[in-house]
Amino acid sequence: MNPIRIAVDAMGGDNGHKVVVRGAIKAAKANPVKIILVGHEKKLANALRKHKYDGDAIEIYNATEEISMNDSPKTSIEAKPDASIVVAARLVGEGKADSFVSAGSTGSVVLSAARNIPRISDVRRTAIATVYPTMNELKRDDILSLILDVGANIHCSAEEMAQFAIMGSAYVSDVRGTPNPKVALLNIGEEATKGGEKMQEAYRMLKNMPTINFIGNIEGKDILRGIVDVIVTEGFVGNIVIKTLEGAANTVGRLGKLAFKSRISWKLGLIMLRKGMAFIKEATDYSEYGGAPLLGFEKMVIIAHGRSNAKAISNAIKLAGKCVRDDVCGEIAKNIHTFEREPEREYERMKSERYPSQN
Amino acid sequence: MNPIRIAVDAMGGDNGHKVVVRGAIKAAKANPVKIILVGHEKKLANALRKHKYDGDAIEIYNATEEISMNDSPKTSIEAKPDASIVVAARLVGEGKADSFVSAGSTGSVVLSAARNIPRISDVRRTAIATVYPTMNELKRDDILSLILDVGANIHCSAEEMAQFAIMGSAYVSDVRGTPNPKVALLNIGEEATKGGEKMQEAYRMLKNMPTINFIGNIEGKDILRGIVDVIVTEGFVGNIVIKTLEGAANTVGRLGKLAFKSRISWKLGLIMLRKGMAFIKEATDYSEYGGAPLLGFEKMVIIAHGRSNAKAISNAIKLAGKCVRDDVCGEIAKNIHTFEREPEREYERMKSERYPSQN
Numbered sequence: 001m002n003p004i005r006i007a008v009d010a011m012g013g014d015n016g017h018k019v020v021v022r023g024a025i026k027a028a029k030a031n032p033v034k035i036i037l038v039g040h041e042k043k044l045a046n047a048l049r050k051h052k053y054d055g056d057a058i059e060i061y062n063a064t065e066e067i068s069m070n071d072s073p074k075t076s077i078e079a080k081p082d083a084s085i086v087v088a089a090r091l092v093g094e095g096k097a098d099s100f101v102s103a104g105s106t107g108s109v110v111l112s113a114a115r116n117i118p119r120i121s122d123v124r125r126t127a128i129a130t131v132y133p134t135m136n137e138l139k140r141d142d143i144l145s146l147i148l149d150v151g152a153n154i155h156c157s158a159e160e161m162a163q164f165a166i167m168g169s170a171y172v173s174d175v176r177g178t179p180n181p182k183v184a185l186l187n188i189g190e191e192a193t194k195g196g197e198k199m200q201e202a203y204r205m206l207k208n209m210p211t212i213n214f215i216g217n218i219e220g221k222d223i224l225r226g227i228v229d230v231i232v233t234e235g236f237v238g239n240i241v242i243k244t245l246e247g248a249a250n251t252v253g254r255l256g257k258l259a260f261k262s263r264i265s266w267k268l269g270l271i272m273l274r275k276g277m278a279f280i281k282e283a284t285d286y287s288e289y290g291g292a293p294l295l296g297f298e299k300m301v302i303i304a305h306g307r308s309n310a311k312a313i314s315n316a317i318k319l320a321g322k323c324v325r326d327d328v329c330g331e332i333a334k335n336i337h338t339f340e341r342e343p344e345r346e347y348e349r350m351k352s353e354r355y356p357s358q359n
Numbered sequence: 360m361n362p363i364r365i366a367v368d369a370m371g372g373d374n375g376h377k378v379v380v381r382g383a384i385k386a387a388k389a390n391p392v393k394i395i396l397v398g399h400e401k402k403l404a405n406a407l408r409k410h411k412y413d414g415d416a417i418e419i420y421n422a423t424e425e426i427s428m429n430d431s432p433k434t435s436i437e438a439k440p441d442a443s444i445v446v447a448a449r450l451v452g453e454g455k456a457d458s459f460v461s462a463g464s465t466g467s468v469v470l471s472a473a474r475n476i477p478r479i480s481d482v483r484r485t486a487i488a489t490v491y492p493t494m495n496e497l498k499r500d501d502i503l504s505l506i507l508d509v510g511a512n513i514h515c516s517a518e519e520m521a522q523f524a525i526m527g528s529a530y531v532s533d534v535r536g537t538p539n540p541k542v543a544l545l546n547i548g549e550e551a552t553k554g555g556e557k558m559q560e561a562y563r564m565l566k567n568m569p570t571i572n573f574i575g576n577i578e579g580k581d582i583l584r585g586i587v588d589v590i591v592t593e594g595f596v597g598n599i600v601i602k603t604l605e606g607a608a609n610t611v612g613r614l615g616k617l618a619f620k621s622r623i624s625w626k627l628g629l630i631m632l633r634k635g636m637a638f639i640k641e642a643t644d645y646s647e648y649g650g651a652p653l654l655g656f657e658k659m660v661i662i663a664h665g666r667s668n669a670k671a672i673s674n675a676i677k678l679a680g681k682c683v684r685d686d687v688c689g690e691i692a693k694n695i696h697t698f699e700r701e702p703e704r705e706y707e708r709m710k711s712e713r714y715p716s717q718n
Contacts, residue, residue, distance in 0.1 A: 154555040196513040220602030224610040239547040243579025248607040
């Protein structure tokens with residue numbers, strides 16, 4: 001059997017290509033994958049030369065251009081067809097790689113994937129999912145839950161949210177090994193009537209899906225409790241929520257500078273807790289968990305955090321490898337097709353096309 | 360001069376009328392206000408009898424019915440015209456009280472206000488504002504910022520968000536004494552182009568408002584930094600954000616039970632920090648700050664937290680008194696009228712009515 005091939009955008013991320021190279025070497029040592037480093041040939045060869053690694057496990061694919069974190073995704077992807085991020089996506093589209101990892105700007109990753117990798121048929125919108133740590137009230141083996149979409153889209157329809165539930169469920173059950181994952185809609189109240197017409201419709205739709213273990217709406221205060229495995233929301237809300245949590249973690253880490261200045265016992269407490277605080281901070285940084293999967297394409301795309309260090313890059317590559325091995329995309333496709341092609345869905349769709357709901 | 364009259368829904372809240380009565384007595388002692396306790400005459404008289412208080416400062420107004428936290432606001436307000444919450448709102452509408460305070464369910468407060476108190480003319484939608492503690496990077500006298508709307512509405516238009524900015528600004532500058540408060544839109548990125556058409560329109564509108572100190576978009580991670588005085592958002596998002604923060608504060612308080620179990624130093628740190636943790640938890644509970652103002656009516660309505668203790672009720676009454684004294688509603692009306700009646704606005708409105716944007 002041929003090894004799984006992961007294309008890695010070597011020029012993406014805040015920390016430069018040397019960190020990506022180190023991450024790739026780390027990943028190659030630990031995992032039976034073939035890594036294709038995409039970027040400036042000479043720079044990459046120079047960086048690789050400084051390390052010991054298995055020459056069969058890592059190769060370089062030349063890409064002469066780069067897209068920075070601040071470039072407009074749309075403009076730069078069109079202006080730079082030979083940018084590392086675009087070339088990496090193209091390798092996947094052309095079947096020369098099985099998955100692609102980038103620590104570049106989220107917008108550029110999403111757009112270069114959209115331009116080069118086919119969407120799964122019947123998938124209406126792709127979604128960025130991210131795991132985050134919880135109080136694990138479900139007593140799972142790990143403390144992580146998944147939330148999607150956190151920014152591939154701004155707004156979307158009830159049906160699109162139902163599809164997010166299918167994709168998130170398939171991902172969590174495959175990659176995290178959680179059977180029959182619990183799914184919830186993020187809303188402003190628990191009742192089925194909350195949140196306006198679109199949320200009500202999404203609720204009804206999810207309630208009627210036999211393959212989804214839908215437990216209903218949850219509120220913002222429940223996100224960190226870990227009472228569900230998958231939280232479904234629109235990109236606008238998901239993005240703000242995940243960044244709010246990031247900000248809250250930062251704030252906890254900085255509390256020592258605030259009101260506590262004068263209290264010796266609190267100061268001591270903070271010093272003792274410093275490692276715990278660092279944990280909280282790290283825990284919200286998805287680089288620790290190998291990055292955020294972009295769900296809905298025929299091949300898996302992993303968005304690593306812009307601030308990724310070598311370990312985070314290595315984890316992202318490892319995650320990509322696992323997704324290919326477990327055929328997460330195939331599983332998503334199967335579940336989406338089952339949903340979209342059941343007779344009631346066909347009827348629902350006809351009806352909703354005839355009487356479109358207000359979003 | 361006649362004293363300011365505050366109608367207090369004595370039967371609202373999770374802790375029963377006795378707690379409200381104690382809160383009212385506390386408030387009457389500290390503030391030159393007249394308190395009208397609205398609720399079961401006998402129960403209130405019995406509760407009052409157990410305390411020493413100035414008989415001129417507190418009176419009872421009989422209301423024979425109650426609406427509980429779990430009742431549907433719409434149904435129960437119609438079915439119970441003599442409910443304490445409805446009667447308290449009616450006293451304000453009839454000019455027999457200057458403001459009204461309730462720790463009842465948010466939905467019932469909003470609805471009974473809407474049925475009984477006129478909206479300020481030109482105000483399109485009322486909004487619930489709440490203050491929350493921040494890292495105070497602006498170095499204000501207090502560490503609080505205001506966010507609105509957090510749940511009077513689900514979604515709203517760009518113009519309605521612009522009005523929220525005006526109302527929030529007026530409130531913060533009057534009540535908190537912050538001159539020229541900094542205002543931001545909560546969005547998924549800082550650039551003016553982020554968040555879709557409606558957010559772009561709100562951005563443009565706010566940018567062009569001479570009376571608003573608009574600093575642009577902020578992201579979720581900036582909410583707790585305290586880099587603005589007023590955050591404007593739609594009710595759906597604001598509600599989820601504020602509850603997410605509440606959940607994060609709870610989680611911090613419960614961290615000791617998690618991964619830290621085995622580490623003695625972390626355990627000790629947590630014990631030392633317990634008071635600090637309690638502070639964080641309290642800090643997100645708006646009862647500490649006298650409740651959340653419901654902005655946009657001709658008279659001020661204060662929504663106290665359902666879990667309010669006597670101190671929180673007292674703070675809410677105090678806040679209501681301050682709002683009346685400072686004529687916050689008059690200030691909001693003036694600023695809304697200035698905005699809505701300037702020539703460019705008239706033109707904008709005509710244009711937007713002709714070419715309605717997609718929300």
